[in-house]
Amino acid sequence: MHNKGENKMAGKYPTKGMNKLAEGNPGVAKKIMGYKKGGKATHKTKDGRTVKKGLYYYMNRAKKRGTSKPGKGTVTDKALKRSAKTAKKK
Numbered sequence: 001m002h003n004k005g006e007n008k009m010a011g012k013y014p015t016k017g018m019n020k021l022a023e024g025n026p027g028v029a030k031k032i033m034g035y036k037k038g039g040k041a042t043h044k045t046k047d048g049r050t051v052k053k054g055l056y057y058y059m060n061r062a063k064k065r066g067t068s069k070p071g072k073g074t075v076t077d078k079a080l081k082r083s084a085k086t087a088k089k090k
Helices: 016-024 026-033 055-065 077-086
Strands: 042-044 050-052
């Protein structure tokens, strides 16, 4: 292990130049780096609960848009089995 110089980043961006640019112009730095404002990580269910977006959210969205694969479905059986572990119990 090398302990010569600690490799700690002082800023949010991967390079010194980007960090310096962000000091005066944070919007430009974000645009250059390709960072986008994220959407909400939650949504309201039909029964009124606020829950984290997950497999069923995206699966139902694809069905609504008409982009789910006919016959095969939007997601794999493996993914459905994995998501069932965290599904709401009745």
